[in-house]
Amino acid sequence: MMAADTAAGTDPAGAGGKTVLPGAEDTFDATSIAAFANRNPSRELDGQVALVTGAARGIGLATVAVLASRGARVVLTDLDADEAEAVAGRLRADGGDVTARRLDVQDEDEVQQVISSVLEELGGIHVLVNNAGTTGPARPVWETPTRYFETMLRVHLLGTFFCVRAVVPPMKDAGYGRIVNVASVAGKEGNPGSGAYSAAKAGVIGLTKSLGKELATTGVTVNAVTPGVIDTTMIRQTSPDHIERLISKIPMGRRGQASEVAEMIAWAASPRCSFTTGAIFDVSGGRTTY
Numbered sequence: 001m002m003a004a005d006t007a008a009g010t011d012p013a014g015a016g017g018k019t020v021l022p023g024a025e026d027t028f029d030a031t032s033i034a035a036f037a038n039r040n041p042s043r044e045l046d047g048q049v050a051l052v053t054g055a056a057r058g059i060g061l062a063t064v065a066v067l068a069s070r071g072a073r074v075v076l077t078d079l080d081a082d083e084a085e086a087v088a089g090r091l092r093a094d095g096g097d098v099t100a101r102r103l104d105v106q107d108e109d110e111v112q113q114v115i116s117s118v119l120e121e122l123g124g125i126h127v128l129v130n131n132a133g134t135t136g137p138a139r140p141v142w143e144t145p146t147r148y149f150e151t152m153l154r155v156h157l158l159g160t161f162f163c164v165r166a167v168v169p170p171m172k173d174a175g176y177g178r179i180v181n182v183a184s185v186a187g188k189e190g191n192p193g194s195g196a197y198s199a200a201k202a203g204v205i206g207l208t209k210s211l212g213k214e215l216a217t218t219g220v221t222v223n224a225v226t227p228g229v230i231d232t233t234m235i236r237q238t239s240p241d242h243i244e245r246l247i248s249k250i251p252m253g254r255r256g257q258a259s260e261v262a263e264m265i266a267w268a269a270s271p272r273c274s275f276t277t278g279a280i281f282d283v284s285g286g287r288t289t290y
C-alpha cells in the first residue's frame with residue numbers, strides 16, 4: 001500500500017475492508033469551517049510522489065513548482081535531460097523535493113523503465129501529469145507530412161497512453177491516484193494549420209473520458225486541462241500574426257500564464273478533486289466554455 005493512505009487523509013481500504021475513497025468520507029462535516037480549514041491545500045501533498053512529463057520548462061515546470069510547494073516529492077522528467085537537471089537543482093535550492101530524470105514519452109520501453117524505477121525507489125506514484133508536448137510549423141492537413149502527423153500522435157497521444165498504462169496498475173492497487181492530462185483548446189475546436197496537433201489533443205480528451213469512467217470506482221481520478229494561448233516557449237516560437245489571431249478569439253484579450261494552468265492542474269491532482277473524473281477543464285480566458 002502506498003503512502004497515499006495518509007496523504008489523502010483516509011484509509012482507502014478502511015475499517016472492515018470497506019473501501020472509503022478519499023473525499024467520500026461520510027464523517028466530513030461540510031457545515032464546519034474547521035473541517036474545510038483542515039483541508040488547507042498548502043501542504044496537502046505531503047507524503048505523495050508526483051511525476052510530471054515535459055517539465056523542464058513552461059507549463060510542466062510551473063506544475064512541478066506548485067506541486068512541490070504543496071509538499072509532494074516531484075520527479076521532473078523531460079526529453080532534455082540537462083535542462084531537467086538544471087531546473088531541478090534550482091528548485092531543490094528553493095526548498096523543493098525535486099529530482100530529475102530523462103524521459104522521452106515517445107519511447108514505451110523508456111517510459112516503463114523510468115516509472116518502474118520511481119515506483120521502486122520512492123514507493124509509489126500518487127500523481128501523474130502528462131504534459132510533454134511539441135508542435136511545428138502551421139500548414140494545412142493535406143500538406144502535412146505523414147511523419148510529422150505520426151510524431152504529433154506519438155508524443156501527445158501515445159506518450160500519454162504509455163505513461164497511463166504504466167501507472168494505473170499500481171495506483172489501482174493502492175486505491176488512490178490522480179492523473180491529469182494536458183490537452184488543448186485545439187483538441188476541442190481544431191485550429192486551422194494545426195490538424196495533426198489538434199487531432200492528437202482530441203485523442204487525449206477522448207482517452208481521458210474513457211479512462212476516467214473505467215477507473216471511477218477505484219479511487220483513481222483522470223481529468224484533463226485544455227489551455228488556450230499560454231506564454232511559453234511553444235507559443236513564442238509561433239509566428240506573431242498567428243498568435244494575434246489566436247488572442248483575438250480570447251474574451252479576456254490576453255495570453256495566459258503557465259502558473260494559471262498549473263493552479264488548475266494542482267487542484268485536479270489533489271485529494272480535494274474527489275468527485276470529478278473524466279472531466280475537461282478549460283484554461284483559455286473564456287475561449288472554449290464547454
Ligand SMILES: NC(=O)c1ccc[n+]([C@@H]2O[C@H](COP(=O)([O-])OP(=O)(O)OC[C@H]3O[C@@H](n4cnc5c(N)ncnc54)[C@H](O)[C@@H]3O)[C@@H](O)[C@H]2O)c1
Pocket residue numbers: 053054055056057058059060077078079080103104105106131132133134155182183184185226227228229230231232233234235
Ligand atoms: N503554450 C500553449 O499555449 C499551450 C496551449 C495548449 C496546450 N499546451 C500544451 O501544454 C503542454 C506544455 O506545453 P508548453 O507550452 O509548456 O511548451 P514548452 O515547449 O514550453 O514545454 C514543453 C516541454 O516538453 C518537452 N518535450 C517535448 N517533447 C517531449 C517528449 N517526447 N518527451 C518528453 N518531453 C518532451 C520539451 O523538452 C519541453 O521542456 C504541451 O502538451 C502543450 O501541447 C500548450
